[in-house]
Amino acid sequence: VKTLIDKKLGGPVNPAIRKEESKVVDSLDIEDLGNKAVFCRCWRSSKFPYCDGSHNAHNTVHADNVGPLIIKKKE
Numbered sequence: 719v720k721t722l723i724d725k726k727l728g729g730p731v732n733p734a735i736r737k738e739e740s741k742v743v744d745s746l747d748i749e750d751l752g753n754k755a756v757f758c759r760c761w762r763s764s765k766f767p768y769c770d771g772s773h774n775a776h777n778t779v780h781a782d783n784v785g786p787l788i789i790k791k792k793e
């Protein structure tokens with residue numbers, strides 16, 4: 719079986735979150751987001767899909783620059 723690992727793709731993006739699922743999909747109602755919601759894009763958060771700040775340690779160890787997606791209402 720050929721894997722998807724190559725020079726461009728590297729290894730899996732998701733190292734540990736809900737690996738028992740064939741695809742990690744989250745659905746939220748926009749009305750439930752409140753005034754501000756911060757979503758993880760580094761796949762290291764213990765509160766995934768929300769950011770818990772774990773991207774900071776990841777960036778330090780791996781010389782990376784990933785950060786969250788912040789959605790907020792206009793003031």
Ligand code: FES
Pocket residue numbers: 757758759760761762763768769770771772773774784785786787
């Ligand atoms: Fe993943 Fe913050 S913990 S972006």
